[in-house]
Amino acid sequence: MILLPCPWCGPRDASEFGHVGETPPRPDPDTVTPAQWRAYLYLRPNSRGWVAETWYHRMGCRRFIKVERHTDTNETRQASQRGPAARAGAGA
Amino acid sequence: MPQFANGGPRSRRGIYPARYSAAGLVRRGLAHQDWPPAWRSQPVKPSYDVVIIGGGVHGLAAAYYLAANHGITDVAVLDKGYIGSGGSGRNTAILRSNYLTPEGVRFYDRSLKLYERLAADLDYNVMFSQRGHLTLAHSDASLRTMRWRAEVNKAEGVNSEVIGRSEIKRLAPFLDVSDEARYPILGALYHPPGGIIRHDAVVWGYARGAAARGVHIHQHAEVTGIEVTDGQVRAVRTTQGDIATATVLNATAGWSTLISDMAGVRLPITTFPLQAAVTEPVKPFLSTVIVSGSLHVYISQTDRGELVFGASVDPFTSYSMRGSFEFIEGLAGHVLELMPALSKVRLLRQWSGLCDMTPDYSPIMGTTPVAGFLVDVGWGTYGFKAGPVSGEAMAETIASGRPAEIITAFALERFTAGPLVGEKGAAAVGH
Numbered sequence: 384m385i386l387l388p389c390p391w392c393g394p395r396d397a398s399e400f401g402h403v404g405e406t407p408p409r410p411d412p413d414t415v416t417p418a419q420w421r422a423y424l425y426l427r428p429n430s431r432g433w434v435a436e437t438w439y440h441r442m443g444c445r446r447f448i449k450v451e452r453h454t455d456t457n458e459t460r461q462a463s464q465r466g467p468a469a470r471a472g473a474g475a
Numbered sequence: 476m477p478q479f480a481n482g483g484p485r486s487r488r489g490i491y492p493a494r495y496s497a498a499g500l501v502r503r504g505l506a507h508q509d510w511p512p513a514w515r516s517q518p519v520k521p522s523y524d525v526v527i528i529g530g531g532v533h534g535l536a537a538a539y540y541l542a543a544n545h546g547i548t549d550v551a552v553l554d555k556g557y558i559g560s561g562g563s564g565r566n567t568a569i570l571r572s573n574y575l576t577p578e579g580v581r582f583y584d585r586s587l588k589l590y591e592r593l594a595a596d597l598d599y600n601v602m603f604s605q606r607g608h609l610t611l612a613h614s615d616a617s618l619r620t621m622r623w624r625a626e627v628n629k630a631e632g633v634n635s636e637v638i639g640r641s642e643i644k645r646l647a648p649f650l651d652v653s654d655e656a657r658y659p660i661l662g663a664l665y666h667p668p669g670g671i672i673r674h675d676a677v678v679w680g681y682a683r684g685a686a687a688r689g690v691h692i693h694q695h696a697e698v699t700g701i702e703v704t705d706g707q708v709r710a711v712r713t714t715q716g717d718i719a720t721a722t723v724l725n726a727t728a729g730w731s732t733l734i735s736d737m738a739g740v741r742l743p744i745t746t747f748p749l750q751a752a753v754t755e756p757v758k759p760f761l762s763t764v765i766v767s768g769s770l771h772v773y774i775s776q777t778d779r780g781e782l783v784f785g786a787s788v789d790p791f792t793s794y795s796m797r798g799s800f801e802f803i804e805g806l807a808g809h810v811l812e813l814m815p816a817l818s819k820v821r822l823l824r825q826w827s828g829l830c831d832m833t834p835d836y837s838p839i840m841g842t843t844p845v846a847g848f849l850v851d852v853g854w855g856t857y858g859f860k861a862g863p864v865s866g867e868a869m870a871e872t873i874a875s876g877r878p879a880e881i882i883t884a885f886a887l888e889r890f891t892a893g894p895l896v897g898e899k900g901a902a903a904v905g906h
Contacts, residue, residue, distance in 0.1 A: 384799070384800065384801070397790075397791070398790075398801055401790075402790055402791035402792070404745070404791075404792060417891075418891050421890055421893075422891075425743035425834050425890050426741050426742075427744075427745050429732040429742075429744060429745050429792070431733055431794050454746075454792060454793050454794050454795070455793075455794045455795060457793055457797075
């Protein structure tokens with residue numbers, strides 16, 4: 384069982400969350416090229432190791448939170464909640 | 476385009492160390508003789524014409540067809556573990572070609588045709604059992620998609636039709652087709668040529684055929700770097716030494732982005748685990764493959780009597796191959812929903828494999844912006860059944876220097892140019 388550290392609800396089972404993943408910054412639609420936009424849509428780092436990613440606590444506080452997770456071992460740790468990825472929207 | 480020393484196609488007789496036969500089986504059995512090894516390890520050479528990363532069914536099939544169809548035998552297949560230790564040994568060994576897009580149907584049907592004659596081609600019993608494949612519909616929406624799939628299949632010459640409850644009950648008497656079920660079965664897509672195969676035998680058959688033609692297979696040779704200069708592959712660094720080469724094929728499934736990153740090629744792939752499980756053996760009672768997209772489960776019975784269960788991918792990306800209790804709990808519920816009679820059957824073990832998912836649920840095959848670096852990746856949850864055709868097509872691509880006709884729809888460029896090949900409706904169970 385994987386526990387995710389929700390900053391609002393405490394450690395909760397991962398099954399309560401929706402996985403959003405690593406969210407690249409959204410390019411400006413006014414200046415972006417089609418190639419850049421498709422790269423934003425489709426390309427993810429898919430890193431093996433510690434990643435900072437977004438989860439949606441759909442069966443809890445219903446907030447988007449940032450969590451650090453090791454993608455090989457699924458260990459998790461609290462991440463800073465600053466930055467755009469923790470805000471709602473990002474492809475959930 | 477690189478030039479290859481062409482040994483020319485050779486006749487099959489005289490290549491294999493020993494052809495398997497019924498007479499040989501009796502002779503060796505009576506004399507208690509050991510069987511000769513199916514293939515032999517060779518020392519790592521400092522250079523090869525072609526280096527294939529990934530010793531699964533895709534990598535080994537590509538090596539085999541390079542040697543058998545194109546006479547290119549200076550080939551190394553590298554695996555960081557042992558051959559067939561990744562997705563090739565972890566899938567649920569289901570073969571079918573009833574896909575949704577014409578490109579997909581043509582492609583997977585070619586694979587099924589190759590599988591049908593694989594045992595004879597490789598002189599290796601791969602135990603292909605074409606027992607029929609049922610995809611159940613529990614809603615009007617899935618029934619509609621199945622009619623669509625059946626029509627596309629028929630137009631491509633693939634045997635596939637939508638059948639009703641009485642026919643389902645006749646084919647699989649243990650299924651609960653009553654109205655009282657929580658998710659009543661409304662119909663099914665029936666695909667008679669589909670079935671199951673012995674996946675380890677496929678891997679070993681290709682390894683044996685490739686090695687007999689001069690291909691080197693290096694196990695426990697993990698790739699640690701790929702040298703690219705002026706946009707051209709020059710060498711592969713491994714834990715068993717550096718190998719100079721101008722042609723590299725990435726056939727590493729769940730680990731494919733890690734390898735492509737080494738060559739500086741970014742892929743639209745994310746890696747998800749997919750879990751499966753097997754029960755204790757019971758008497759044969761299930762003669763078809765049962766798939767339920769809505770219940771995220773597929774069931775088949777092996778020749779040994781074990782029930783093999785597969786599921787959809789886990790709900791988050793990971794390189795971890797540990798099973799979870801949530802999976803077992805959900806799986807048991809879904810299986811019992813379909814076949815209540817199995818409630819006393821015990822699970823023997825569960826495992827997990829890595830799936831390299833693409834945005835459109837179709838693979839990525841062919842050349843990349845780096846010359847000499849080819850990919851056969853993005854195989855998600857449907858890679859095993861495509862092993863032979865992928866190997867054949869990638870061998871042709873390597874030998875001719877341009878993508879084979881059958882894989883042009885699956886080029887990496889589609890993610891920048893636009894024409895995706897959406898197979899979500901038929902790729903497997905829900906994603």
